[in-house]
Amino acid sequence: MKIICNGKEMDVKDSLTIEKLVVDLDLNPATVVVECNGSIVLPDNYAEQQLSEGSVLELIRFVGGG
Amino acid sequence: MLLVNEITYEFRDGLRVVDVAAKAKPGADLFIVNGHPVSSSFILEDGDSCWLIRKGEQPTADELERLLYARHSPGVHDKVKKASVGIMGLGGLGSPVAVALARVGVGHLLLADFDVVEPSNLNRQQYFIDQIGEKKTQALKYNLGRINPYLRIETVNVVLTEESIPALFNGVDVLAECFDGAEMKAAALRCALGPLKGKCFVGASGMAGFADSNMICTRKIRDRVYLVGDGETEARPGQGLMAPRVGIAAHHQANQILRLLLEVA
Numbered sequence: 001m002k003i004i005c006n007g008k009e010m011d012v013k014d015s016l017t018i019e020k021l022v023v024d025l026d027l028n029p030a031t032v033v034v035e036c037n038g039s040i041v042l043p044d045n046y047a048e049q050q051l052s053e054g055s056v057l058e059l060i061r062f063v064g065g066g
Numbered sequence: 067m068l069l070v071n072e073i074t075y076e077f078r079d080g081l082r083v084v085d086v087a088a089k090a091k092p093g094a095d096l097f098i099v100n101g102h103p104v105s106s107s108f109i110l111e112d113g114d115s116c117w118l119i120r121k122g123e124q125p126t127a128d129e130l131e132r133l134l135y136a137r138h139s140p141g142v143h144d145k146v147k148k149a150s151v152g153i154m155g156l157g158g159l160g161s162p163v164a165v166a167l168a169r170v171g172v173g174h175l176l177l178a179d180f181d182v183v184e185p186s187n188l189n190r191q192q193y194f195i196d197q198i199g200e201k202k203t204q205a206l207k208y209n210l211g212r213i214n215p216y217l218r219i220e221t222v223n224v225v226l227t228e229e230s231i232p233a234l235f236n237g238v239d240v241l242a243e244c245f246d247g248a249e250m251k252a253a254a255l256r257c258a259l260g261p262l263k264g265k266c267f268v269g270a271s272g273m274a275g276f277a278d279s280n281m282i283c284t285r286k287i288r289d290r291v292y293l294v295g296d297g298e299t300e301a302r303p304g305q306g307l308m309a310p311r312v313g314i315a316a317h318h319q320a321n322q323i324l325r326l327l328l329e330v331a
Binding site: 028030031032033035040042060061062063064065066 | 155157158159160244245246247248249251252255256259260270271272273274287293297298299300301302307312
């Protein structure tokens with residue numbers, strides 16, 4: 001299926017969860033903010049929330065330091 | 067009409083700032099017009115706002131607050147004086163953000179941190195050796211009071227969580243995310259895009275080491291939500307946090323906060 005991730009179309013497996021996508025992209029789920037179809041997804045829901053055809057995702061990655 | 071040290075003064079053509087000083091503030095040796103220092107022979111225009119200062123003179127308490135803002139552009143002080151800013155984390159980002167906002171005269175600051183000052187903070191944070199061991203909230207409040215005593219400073223000495231942030235900072239005009247850890251940076255942004263949606267927010271990510279200064283920028287990611295930094299340079303072994311680059315990011319944050327308060331962003 002196709003999703004839009006940070007403005008770019010991506011081909012991904014059906015029934016992909018947010019957690020699996022984040023890990024596949026080499027990102028740490030704990031340091032990424034995930035917005036799916038305009039709503040913030042809480043980290044507790046990453047493992048169960050599945051993406052569907054046309055899902056629009058925004059991933060904002062943070063690095064430590066301050 | 068002129069405004070001279072906040073008092074109205076009659077204008078006439080060709081009037082030099084030194085002519086006004088001779089009557090309004092004899093002995094003045096620093097002349098600031100519309101927020102900018104000028105020479106004594108500077109010719110004033112109708113409507114100008116002047117501050118005349120005798121260097122080294124200890125001003126009265128009444129004069130001091132006005133003089134602190136002499137270098138501001140006109141119109142800035144009244145707006146920021148009424149504003150409140152929350153600062154989450156008082157380290158290399160939060161402490162210089164607070165100092166900059168105190169200098170500019172933001173009237174109410176809500177400072178939050180759970181930690182105490184320790185020696186490894188002093189390479190970049192706005193504390194002093196004699197404050198080692200003090201709570202950062204108290205040490206910073208004290209330091210800000212020495213810079214600008216006309217501010218209302220509240221402190222919260224707790225470990226902030228994603229659950230506690232919305233209620234604690236619901237009342238501020240702008241929220242500054244100045245955490246060290248990436249997990250709390252992400253949590254703070256979730257608050258800004260979720261329960262605090264609509265709140266002005268300025269976060270930061272990526273300012274370690276001594277990479278190019280100009281990689282650090284301010285990005286608008288949503289309406290009223292901004293992120294500062296290069297997004298990449300992580301604090302890790304071999305790439306520490308140091309005053310220059312963390313300070314650049316902090317001052318990006320402070321300037322973006324000022325822009326939001328002045329409604330230019």
